[in-house]
Amino acid sequence: MHNLYFAGVDVGSLSTDVCIIDQSGKVFSEMVMPTGVNGSEAAERAFDASLKQADLTRTDISAITATGYGRASVAFATGKTTEISCHGVGAHQLFPKTGTVIDIGGQDSKVIQVDTHGRMLDFAMNDKCAAGTGRFLEVMANRLELDLDELSNPLNIKGESAPISSTCTVFAESEVISLLAKNTPREEIVHGLQRSIVNRIWGMVTSIGIQGEVTLTGGVAHNRGLVALLEAKLGLSLNIPDNPQTVGALGGAHIACRAYHSTLESSTT
Amino acid sequence: MSVRAELKYKIMKDYGAPAIMALQDIKKRKKRPVPEAFGPPLESNKRLKEILSRHYFLSRYVSGVKKVAWVTSGAPVELLRAFDFYTIYPENHSALVGAKKQGGDYCGIAEGSGFSQDICSYARIDLGHMLSGKTPAGKLPKPDLLFCSNNICQTVLYWYKAIAHELNIPLIHFDAPFVTTEQTEADVNYMAQQLQDMIPILERVSGRVFYLEIFEEILKRSMETSKTWGAILDAMKAQPAPMTIFDAFGHLAPIVSLRGLPVAQDYYHILMDEVDNRVTQGIGAISDEKYRLIWDNIAIWYKVRFLATFFAERKMNFVTATYTNAWAETTGHLNVKDPWKSMAKTYGQIILNNNLKHRLGLMTKMIKTYAVDGMVMHSTRSCKPYSVGQFDLRKAITADLDLPAVILDADIADERVWSEQQIHTRLEAFCETLEGS
Numbered sequence: 079m080h081n082l083y084f085a086g087v088d089v090g091s092l093s094t095d096v097c098i099i100d101q102s103g104k105v106f107s108e109m110v111m112p113t114g115v116n117g118s119e120a121a122e123r124a125f126d127a128s129l130k131q132a133d134l135t136r137t138d139i140s141a142i143t144a145t146g147y148g149r150a151s152v153a154f155a156t157g158k159t160t161e162i163s164c165h166g167v168g169a170h171q172l173f174p175k176t177g178t179v180i181d182i183g184g185q186d187s188k189v190i191q192v193d194t195h196g197r198m199l200d201f202a203m204n205d206k207c208a209a210g211t212g213r214f215l216e217v218m219a220n221r222l223e224l225d226l227d228e229l230s231n232p233l234n235i236k237g238e239s240a241p242i243s244s245t246c247t248v249f250a251e252s253e254v255i256s257l258l259a260k261n262t263p264r265e266e267i268v269h270g271l272q273r274s275i276v277n278r279i280w281g282m283v284t285s286i287g288i289q290g291e292v293t294l295t296g297g298v299a300h301n302r303g304l305v306a307l308l309e310a311k312l313g314l315s316l317n318i319p320d321n322p323q324t325v326g327a328l329g330g331a332h333i334a335c336r337a338y339h340s341t342l343e344s345s346t347t
Numbered sequence: 348m349s350v351r352a353e354l355k356y357k358i359m360k361d362y363g364a365p366a367i368m369a370l371q372d373i374k375k376r377k378k379r380p381v382p383e384a385f386g387p388p389l390e391s392n393k394r395l396k397e398i399l400s401r402h403y404f405l406s407r408y409v410s411g412v413k414k415v416a417w418v419t420s421g422a423p424v425e426l427l428r429a430f431d432f433y434t435i436y437p438e439n440h441s442a443l444v445g446a447k448k449q450g451g452d453y454c455g456i457a458e459g460s461g462f463s464q465d466i467c468s469y470a471r472i473d474l475g476h477m478l479s480g481k482t483p484a485g486k487l488p489k490p491d492l493l494f495c496s497n498n499i500c501q502t503v504l505y506w507y508k509a510i511a512h513e514l515n516i517p518l519i520h521f522d523a524p525f526v527t528t529e530q531t532e533a534d535v536n537y538m539a540q541q542l543q544d545m546i547p548i549l550e551r552v553s554g555r556v557f558y559l560e561i562f563e564e565i566l567k568r569s570m571e572t573s574k575t576w577g578a579i580l581d582a583m584k585a586q587p588a589p590m591t592i593f594d595a596f597g598h599l600a601p602i603v604s605l606r607g608l609p610v611a612q613d614y615y616h617i618l619m620d621e622v623d624n625r626v627t628q629g630i631g632a633i634s635d636e637k638y639r640l641i642w643d644n645i646a647i648w649y650k651v652r653f654l655a656t657f658f659a660e661r662k663m664n665f666v667t668a669t670y671t672n673a674w675a676e677t678t679g680h681l682n683v684k685d686p687w688k689s690m691a692k693t694y695g696q697i698i699l700n701n702n703l704k705h706r707l708g709l710m711t712k713m714i715k716t717y718a719v720d721g722m723v724m725h726s727t728r729s730c731k732p733y734s735v736g737q738f739d740l741r742k743a744i745t746a747d748l749d750l751p752a753v754i755l756d757a758d759i760a761d762e763r764v765w766s767e768q769q770i771h772t773r774l775e776a777f778c779e780t781l782e783g784s
Binding site for chain 1: 742
């Protein structure tokens with residue numbers, strides 16, 4: 079039997095991520111590209127790049143799940159699933175003992191409870207504000223004239239942190255401006271920002287609870303300082319994927335694979 | 348009372364209103380087709396529209412004929428009916444503004460005058476109306492009296508105080524002590540006494556004398572109407588349910604704002620007959636009802652159609668809601684032989700004046716008796732008494748009953764708060780959980 083390939087395309091607010099797997103779950107490509115202003119074009123571009131990386135063509139792909147905010151704009155997808163379900167499935171594939179997924183994405187963050195098959199049981203999401211998200215960090219990095227890597231330096235978690243509100247990105251930015259005006263050390267501000275995000279996540283965690291192992295997904299998982307703070311707050315160590323940004327796309331590819339086989343089964347029975 | 352005003356009112360009632368209704372009916376013939384996901388629409392919708400349009404239309408001519416009272420949804424209006432007040436429900440009017448997607452404009456007017464954005468949007472819309480005179484209902488009559496009860500929230504008192512101050516008119520407040528564990532005898536006596544103390548004030552404002560027999564008649568009618576409304580909601584236990592809760596949000600208007608009047612009593616008999624008929628014939632509100640849901644909190648008025656369609660297309664039907672149930676839940680206490688205390692029991696124990704344990708028990712019972720598969724909770728800053736505690740309720744219900752649930756952060760009537768993409772993702776994820784469970 080020849081190999082069947084499946085893809086997940088996650089069109090997020092900041093990045094468009096693609097993952098291609100075969101029916102055994104082996105990963106052939108993982109691609110992260112900026113979404114820009116046109117989600118539909120970004121999806122095409124990232125998908126083509128991903129195919130090239132995997133040395134495949136479009137006709138080789140049996141099923142494609144689109145996910146993320148721009149999922150409706152992916153014309154070539156064979157199915158659509160929310161990023162919430164996709165992150166649950168993706169995290170479970172990487173860490174099978176995952177019971178809880180914390181995803182900190184570009185413009186939202188969520189806590190997802192999954193069952194032993196990676197199926198979503200419950201979830202909590204941030205409200206109408208980007209505080210506690212990747213976008214929040216981007217805005218602050220700009221203001222502090224740091225790149226995201228510099229913003230992610232692990233810090234002494236017991237060290238001083240400047241108090242920064244966790245309710246609004248724009249107001250938090252004003253707070254940062256006034257802290258800079260008062261010559262507050264940048265490390266303290268960075269620490270305060272990380273703490274602010276952790277506090278937002280903590281609110282969601284307490285609303286639905288933690289079960290099993292906890293896997294952190296989304297680009298913010300690259301932020302080592304934040305991970306350390308979050309681990310301290312939760313009192314446990316987090317599973318961190320090698321490519322936290324493509325977990326949603328990976329989940330999408332697995333969902334495409336399942337959907338393909340269940341359609342096949344129902345059409346042959 | 349002026350003879351001219353009375354004559355005008357009578358002409359409008361007998362000829363003007365029917366003519367306007369007939370005109371509306373002609374306009375309505377061009378209505379959009381019903382999407383496939385829905386069953387046949389309720390015939391009663393037409394009568395409902397007539398009743399409500401007529402009520403607002405006639406209110407334009409009521410000045411100088413009847414005294415006008417503005418009333419809150421949980422106030423014991425039966426007492427006012429005994430003095431023949433023409434009642435306007437600002438909450439109902441604000442919902443109407445919200446449904447027309449104009450809430451933001453009206454709220455903006457109130458905010459411009461210094462009212463905080465954190466105040467209930469029903470209140471801001473009403474204040475916006477008062478300050479600008481704007482209304483989609485043509486024109487609302489100025490009140491002679493304000494009548495509110497804090498059994499639904501504390502905001503109403505300050506909201507009505509602001510109107511009383513602006514218009515320099517009397518305000519009667521019915522103070523209902525919150526039921527922290529159980530309603531006490533002292534609470535009941537306190538409320539019963541307040542109701543009796545209102546009589547001389549109402550006599551003075553209305554210029555009419557209080558007759559106990561008339562009041563008892565109204566009370567009886569109100570009891571019977573609420574009972575019928577309860578039976579209509581009960582009929583939604585049928586599978587498939589003959590109505591969706593989105594229909595019920597609309598059909599709720601007479602029990603809220605025309606309670607105690609013959610028109611409301613008659614209307615619910617019409618609706619009951621139709622609903623019964625649909626149950627007998629197995630006609631569902633949606634074409635293919637696969638999942639049954641419960642709704643918590645007030646409707647999102649500017650998105651009723653969107654939500655109804657979103658769920659119907661996924662074969663999901665809302666079959667019950669704590670909101671619609673509120674006008675049937677406690678009216679069983681009403682007793683003509685003991686009017687004052689029985690009203691105290693009825694109005695003092697409504698859901699928003701009762702503790703969370705009570706709400707949990709009520710919701711658990713509703714979920715079981717209506718064979719509910721999932722729960723959607725609308726969290727709204729406008730209605731704090733309804734929204735506070737929802738996270739705890741959700742936690743308890745999802746754990747005890749293994750029921751998927753989602754909380755939507757939106758608003759009852761201020762459409763500016765709605766965030767389409769975020770809500771969409773939450774709703775789709777909720778549906779994925781439900782379909783996967």
